[in-house]
Amino acid sequence: MTLAEKKDLSLRRMREALDxxxxxxxxxxxxxxxxxxxxxxxxxxxxxxxxxxxxxALNLDTGCKFPEVLEFRDRIARLWGLDLHVVRPDVDLNRYPLAADPLSCCRDLKIIPLNRAVAELGLPALLTGVRADENPDRAGRPWLEDYGGHSRAAPILEWTELDVWTFHVREELPWCSLYDQGYRSLGCMPCTGQSGSGERSGRDRRKEESMERLRSLGYF
Known part of the structure; x- marks a missing residue:
């Protein structure tokens, strides 16, 4: 599919989600x-x-996010007038063993607070930026999934990294300054570095290899 066709598909999916x-x-x-x-x-x-x-918009702030990402989030939320809900984990980060076990870390800092917030806010569905080519586990996923109590939709599932950047440039969209410093995928600071050959090569490999298990727990 061309980018125009992928965009049309994404818009159709969003209209279906809205309906x-x-x-x-x-x-x-x-x-x-x-x-x-x-x-x-x-x-x-x-x-x-x-x-x-x-x-x-629902944003998950684990307490370990890059300052540049938080600045970008807050600036764009104000500029676009978003109804932004920032979710934080109920964890003492001064005592928590960050990145020691990626499964436990993602569960405690991301999955549990995310699911709690979705329930508290009464969200019927969540739209995500998940793309099939990011990780082998994501390649076989349907665009719409039931998570027991809410649904999750991945309207740009077929888009590639190049598609995303092409759209940014064509539409003159803003982006976080970290991308200009060699980062291709942004996560928590302890588990994210500047990328090499692959888009997510800067991510913690243990986490990437555990994506199927993380997904079963409720991870994007």
Whole structure:
């Protein structure tokens, strides 16, 4: 598919999500390039169907995020007038063994607070920036999944990294300054470095190899 065809498919999926789950649907916005594309497209869909409706965005702040990502998040949220909900884990980071065990770390700092927030906010569905080519586990996933109590949609599932950057440039979208410093995928500071040959080569390999298990627990 061409990028134009992928964009059309993504918009159709979002309209379907809107029909099924309503404007209370939120974007799981990390501040990264992929979920920013989803956020931009979702704003357009909402503006068409529900002019003036609040654009809900759910952001997970583990306490270990890069300052540049947090600055970008807050600046864009103000600029675009987002209904931003920032979720934080109920963990004492001064005592927590960060990155010692990637499964436990992702569960305690990401999955548990994320699921708690979705339930507390009563979100029927969450739109994510998950792409099939990021990880082998993500390649076989459907674009819409039931997570027991809410659904998750990956409207840009077929997009490539090049597609995402092409869209950013064509649409003149903003992005986090870390991308200009050699980062291709942004996560928590202890588990993220500047990337090498692969987009996620800067990520903790143990976590990447455990993606199937993390997904079963509720990870994006």
């Amino acid at each position: 099924r789950f309503g404007p209370e649907t939120a974007v799981g916005w990390t501040g990264g390039k992929d979920s920013t594309v989803v956020l931009v497209l979702w704003r357009r869909i909402l503006a068409e169907a529900f002019p003036g409706a609040a654009v809900r």
